[in-house]
Amino acid sequence: MAKLSGVKIVDMTAGEVTKVAYEGAEYERAEHPIKKDDLILNVDDHEIDLTIGAFYKVISVDNFNEVQFLDDEDDGRDRHEDDIDFVPFRKVSAQDPTLEARVGKLESDVATLKGEQGPTLKFKAGDKVRGKPNGEKLTLKERMPQYDGIHGLAWNTEEYSSDKWVGENQVELIEEKPLAVGDYAKVVPHNNDIGFGGSPGDIVIIRDKRVDRYRTKELSGGNYHGNPWVKTEGLVRATDEEVAEAKAAHFEVGDYAKVVGRTYLGDIKTGAVVKITEDADEDGDYEIELLDGSDHDYAQVTSLEKVDADKAAIIDKWAKIGRGVNEYKEGDIVTLPGPFVLCSAGEVDSVGEVLVVRRFDGGFDTMHASKATLIAPVESRVDRN
Template identity: 35%
Template sequence: MAKLEGVKTLDMVNGEITKVAYNGAEYERVEGPAQTGDLVLPITDGFRDATKGSFYKAIDVDRDGDAVILDDVGDRDGSFRHNYDLFRKVSASHPTLEERVSTNEKDIESLKFDVATLKGEAEPKYIRIDKSEAKAGDFVKFIETYDDDITTEKMYEIDQVDWLGDIYFTDDVGDENYASADDTYAVYRKVSAASAEAEPKPERLKVGDYAKVVREEFGHLFDTDDIIELIEAGNNPNFKARRLSDGEVWFVDASELVRATDEEIAEAKDAAARAQFKEGAKVRLKSGGGEYPLLGFENGKVYSVSYNNARRTDGKSIEITHAGMLGYATPDQLELLPEEEAAEIEKWAAIGREVDEYKKGDIVAYDDPVWFETSGFGEVVRRRSERAIVIEALDNYGYVKRSTVPIDRLKLITPAEARFDRKDDK
């Protein structure tokens, strides 16, 4: 994916492109940080091997929010924001009608509540929303925090939510503060009493549900923010639960839990799946080979895991390596090989071969030595088929005999390259 072909200019203002069409979709010029999938138009020579005035697709975003592209020579390339214009798909820049209606309805309910409050007709009502929905004007409530300037269980109005999703508010001493990764918190939206009553009441937790730990009161060793599955009913505490990350089981009380969101459950399951792929483990690539971000990797080949928690703009991935190259895969794209199979692969790789890649001149042992005077040792002559090798060995009468034996009954003793008696052979 280098420069894009077929990008058409739709609108220009003062000589600058403001809207284009590509692959049947419209893209508008936007400001701010890049997003994966944006179109990138270099306007200076700030890229290494990208052509000024040509369009490219953002395949990634770096930690500073700058776009990463595949340039004209197929390498990852990036530059500072002032060196390029960004164009974003119109459907991504503008919410759908359904999304706008949903958002407007919630905003209207919030306004209704504000009016009713001013008239003294309503008590504050809040509904819990997903953290990803948070915006200025919503509220954040901390369940657990190490910040002395924040009061737990108090509602703080959100001042802003940045492009990374970080929530900012004014704390108890009047300073700007934010919800950190060390805090346990929930996000709420203020609504009218009628709307709050219309909201479906949260069901009580039951066996089979997923929950998030928000307190540690009953002696279990779960940590705050752990996602757990309730696997059995208890008495006091209420549930026997299993932690998704490692399968550890403890008893917990319902008062220590809140229902986990779909997003939290998905993240926990993904983390548990990635945790199986330890650093140094051998894996077989099942899918995605030859495509970004697995360029240079082939399906069916075996690779090594270098990191199982690689943070990327499209989520967390498993980093695999081969011959100095790095690739990124999801757990479902990889097959974790058993230790015994991995050790066998390592043994053959040490001599530059695939598993069971026998060559002429190899000294091998056959696991049924009855027919051979040499106790089952022989020399490889040639490969008979994918599953059989022809070897030469002395039979019980002292004659050299050629026999065809299955590969799975052979064991390599000495590779041909290591035999002193064949050093001068061509």
């Protein structure tokens, strides 16, 4: 929880707060070290998003004696358990809470009934969820509002001990509908005792199904030729975002790509446009071929950038002279619509996609680069030195 509201002073001595009430419980001033569930009073920490004189709730204390709590913007903060800028207040075990404590609890309950402290829940008790990104499967048990903050609203789970929790932003709902052939799935940690060739995090498509396992094909490179079968508990349904990301990084035979990194043999250079001629092998290498079929090579997905089929030829034409599409230079020879078709491009100026060109009759025209057709790049003109 961030900076606390509703903390009421119960006792003071010589101007120093010694006891407070919060949410129906009393807290007494305590000695360091600070402990889990203490309220801490900021007396001298002037960092941004921390308020002098405000109370904060300690979420946990780690094995390195670092205290965790949330600041005014719900961002996590760490302080040493002996930090004198914060004074700890520890809950008092009492049979009969004071009037101030009872009033504080009543005010908290009223605020909840009014909806002032009733946040909208993404999930409900009993929901099956999986962790992001490790895929751990959990069953939500009960709310733990004292830990709300950095990771969203907090829940305890049936699989966790009573003092461990997950935030709603850390998990996603698991659909109960079983996976079927043609569905996309994500590999999650599981007992890999059948030699499955994949790894947690891989996005796959289901190709076949048996009683306790699925045959898979990976989308992000490689087909698990060794063993594509995975047990049912090793897969969860992939989200649309996960599938889209995997497809963007995956090529099918017949796709076109631009080489943007090194290739296996080094025969095809950066900038060349190629066609995918074979699926990725077990090492993730795709077989690639120049558009005219004059050479082939192999490349990882990270060395390839997808190109639309209808744009491959034009990109390849420009790439062969070391330029991007419609990248004109001063002195290029181009054709234009109209009676004066030959001109020198860019000898006067070039602004964005608009070319300023000089006709051979001495006049000038302006036009968009997309309307021009390159006849001869300046580098190949024999009439210039």
